[in-house]
């Protein structure tokens with residue numbers, strides 16, 4: 385596969401939106417489409433225009449936005465669906481019909497011959513309208529192979545541009561996929577695309593096997609979203625193609641993480657921390673032996689053929705119960721804290737005691753431990769919080785007032801936000817005046833650490849300075865606004881003073 389060119393067909397806005405509970409607004413869809421074009425996907429499947437007026441509007445907006453990617457709409461082999469795609473102004477129509485006996489008999493209730501006739505009529509209709517056509521034999525991997533070949537040959541003869549081979553319910557094994565595509569490749573002369581579902585966690589493996597066997601395009605979604613267990617993940621598929629197989633795509637891989645985070649934000653489906661390529665931990669190291677190796681040469685405990693820079697990620701050294709001396713020292717040195725050997729031993733002991741209680745060690749925890757042993761730097765804290773009050777409600781714009789001593793001078797600030805936490809955090813940022821523009825909130829996580837309405841909320845917040853240095857801090861309080869403010873103030877104090 386070395387140097388072979390593989391096309392990437394993204395269906396985040398169509399199959400990805402079929403993720404149960406996910407519904408994107410037309411504004412979010414157009415923003416994602418622009419991001420996908422920037423990422424370099426060859427085709428964007430923008431939606432299923434017949435499904436709703438909203439889907440029609442977004443597909444049309446995307447199709448007429450002048451994007452560099454080709455825009456495709458989905459349609460059943462029904463004239464009204466094809467007309468909806470034509471009305472949406474897409475350049476390509478992806479039409480599909482069930483071919484497996486199980487779906488054919490129980491859903492569309494048509495004979496094998498009728499299915500072929502519906503499929504070829506749809507392809508001819510699309511080509512008569514001068515558009516590019518992709519045809520999918522839905523549930524191809526559970527379709528009798530001789531009949532499947534017959535269907536695909538019929539649509540090829542009708543003028544289809546590309547066939548898609550979907551593993552609709554995610555049941556094929558990688559070796560089976562290799563055999564199936566090899567078999568189809570003998571009879572079919574137009575390009576072959578594949579669309580794999582992840583019911584057994586094999587979607588990416590199956591897509592890669594399809595490509596090994598001769599497919600020239602893979603359908604993927606950002607963050608592996610899609611029906612049930614989702615589709616083949618874009619990041620995993622593309623990075624495997626580039627880094628393991630040495631194949632080429634048009635993807636600008638440095639935007640992979642940025643894209644994954646945008647889709648996470650808009651869909652509300654969180655990226656699991658351990659997700660390959662884009663997860664928070666994809667390039668994070670906690671255990672002492674690994675961290676020591678990575679600090680010497682990152683290839684020791686990372687793939688090497690895929691670096692965080694290649695995908696727009698960052699490498700992180702995380703402190704916890706598995707931390708070793710090298711990692712702790714490096715984290716302290718990055719904050720200009722330079723302990724002696726004995727002081728470092730004492731700091732590591734305290735880090736391990738805290739970690740053994742099941743606590744994540746934030747930077748602020750580490751610096752507080754170090755200050756206990758080495759003494760606090762002059763002028764700590766920068767912000768000494770005195771009062772926080774918030775006003776919120778269904779007919780009130782959330783407003784917060786914060787009073788604090790800032791470098792020894794009393795300051796009172798107020799701000800509004802989309803909710804009480806947002807308002808309070810903005811008021812705290814305003815407290816630090818000229819520093820505010822150089823300090824930004826990098827991440828914010830809130831968790832109930834006990835159950836019930838009076839649960840203790842734990843907030844972990846990360847703040848970043850303009851040089852990209854991030855300091856994390858934690859606070860727990862029964863009041864989520866106070867926990868958030870306390871964590872932010874601690875993080876800012878540590879960032880400005882270390």
Ligand SMILES: CC(=O)SCCNC(=O)CCNC(=O)[C@H](O)C(C)(C)COP(=O)(O)OP(=O)(O)OC[C@H]1O[C@@H](n2cnc3c(N)ncnc32)[C@H](O)[C@@H]1OP(=O)(O)O
Pocket residue numbers: 399402432434435436459460461462480481482491492493522552611
């Ligand atoms: C594997 C996939 O991801 S396929 C794409 C799945 N995505 C979606 O279904 C999301 C959007 N869907 C929708 O909004 C609706 O299902 C619509 C608008 C498409 C159709 O809605 P309805 O007319 O209310 O029908 P409903 O969804 O209940 O049933 C599907 C109908 O399409 C028929 N059908 C299903 N696939 C096809 C096909 N490829 N070609 C022709 N007819 C089909 C079914 O036989 C059924 O027809 P019937 O109403 O005559 O029995």
Ligand SMILES: CC(C)C(=O)C(=O)O
Pocket residue numbers: 399480520522523548550551552553579581
């Ligand atoms: C529309 C088709 C290609 C599909 O999503 C599937 O079969 O999973």
Ligand SMILES: [Mg+2]
Pocket residue numbers: 399552579581610611
């Ligand atoms: Mg699908």
